[in-house]
Amino acid sequence: MESIQDNDDYGVMTDEKWQAIISNDASYNNIFFYAVKTTKIFCKPSCKSRVPNKENVCIFHNAQQALAAKFRPCKRCKPTNERLPDSEWVTQVTQYIDKNFTEKLTLETLGDIAHGSPYHLQRTFKKLNGITPVEYIQHLRLSAAKEYLRQTNKSIEEIATCVGITNTPYFITLFKKKIGHTPAQYRQMIKGGEIIDEKG
CATH class of the missing domain: 1.10.10.60 (Homeodomain-like)
Known part of the structure; x- marks a missing residue:
């Protein structure tokens, strides 16, 4: 089985993406999603939650990838557009x-x-x-x-x-x-x- 990291399915954390996350830039919504390893939650770039530590963040191209990697959707920004029970x-x-x-x-x-x-x-x-x-x-x-x-x-x-x-x-x-x-x-x-x- 190939490693996710080796295949780069997580996407690459660029300075541009990091800036979008820390400035809650809604124009990047649906271009990428970010997940936080420590909380196992993933978000839209526009999420108003506390800025995570950069080293704990991984990038996904879509919500399905994040869900497949066992991350849960954020209750605040609803990245799957569904309410988390x-x-x-x-x-x-x-x-x-x-x-x-x-x-x-x-x-x-x-x-x-x-x-x-x-x-x-x-x-x-x-x-x-x-x-x-x-x-x-x-x-x-x-x-x-x-x-x-x-x-x-x-x-x-x-x-x-x-x-x-x-x-x-x-x-x-x-x-x-x-x-x-x-x-x-x-x-x-x-x-x-x-x-x-x-x-x-």
Whole structure:
């Protein structure tokens, strides 16, 4: 099987195309489409979403090529002229959070990445998942923190940083609120063999 890159099916990123992307130039719509490898989303050149890193961008001659390469259409600029179903959109966002929950993620950042408004994202995510994106991020961070407490001797401060929470007192407060014990108490209970995975 021949490599896509070798055949250059992705098209070539020229200065002209890059300028069209960063200036949202609608005159290039349908001449080419661009996709972002990190988000797996593809767009029209005129898309008003945040400008991606150039090295993460690949170029397609048409929407069918992008779809065949497993990229999904942007919810904001609708490159296939169809609306992306909410369930697919939220799946994209959830997968991104799963991979990047240790990074600084705000609703605004997620809206940018997912090419939609933060308000709409919050409402749609909660409608489909039962919790908000922020609650979902907290859940992943606390689950990872519990693993660190079980498996490592890292300090509470190190664990907080590892799971993406730079404020240690906030981490301890959040952990106690959601899990029912402070991280230190949780670790002691594991060592004593009395931990039962209760809430969260």
